[in-house]
Amino acid sequence: MHIAVLTLRVALPGCRSLKEKRQRMGGLHERFGRHPSIAVCESGELDRHDASEWSFVVVGTSSRDVASLCSEIEDKLQRTVDGRVLDATREFL
Incomplete structure (x- = not known):
């Protein structure tokens, strides 16, 4: 595994607004x-309107x-979300 x-x-x-953020994500x-x-979950930047962090x-x-x-x-998120991916990190356990 x-x-x-x-x-x-x-x-x-x-x-x-947070409503617009939900729509854009x-x-x-x-x-x-x-x-x-x-x-999947939203893992950071929960109260910011202009940023979001998601963990998978x-x-x-x-x-x-x-x-x-x-x-x-990563590819699907970049194509479908009305925003710009700033950072992507992968951690293998």
Whole structure:
């Protein structure tokens, strides 16, 4: 069993409310949380309007599977979220 924690920090320029922040982040729980190998939560910047931090716990049978899922999450987030990814860190446990 291989496990990684992927943490992404996102800037949301011009975001003026928590409601707008939720709309711009666009349902990450629904998109990624349905996958049986991924757990997702908003892990930081909870009260800031112009930034967000999300953590994903990815589990797989091989390190290659886990790395591939992490890359897929990063790519999809960059394409679908109305914001700019500032930082992405991966920690393999």
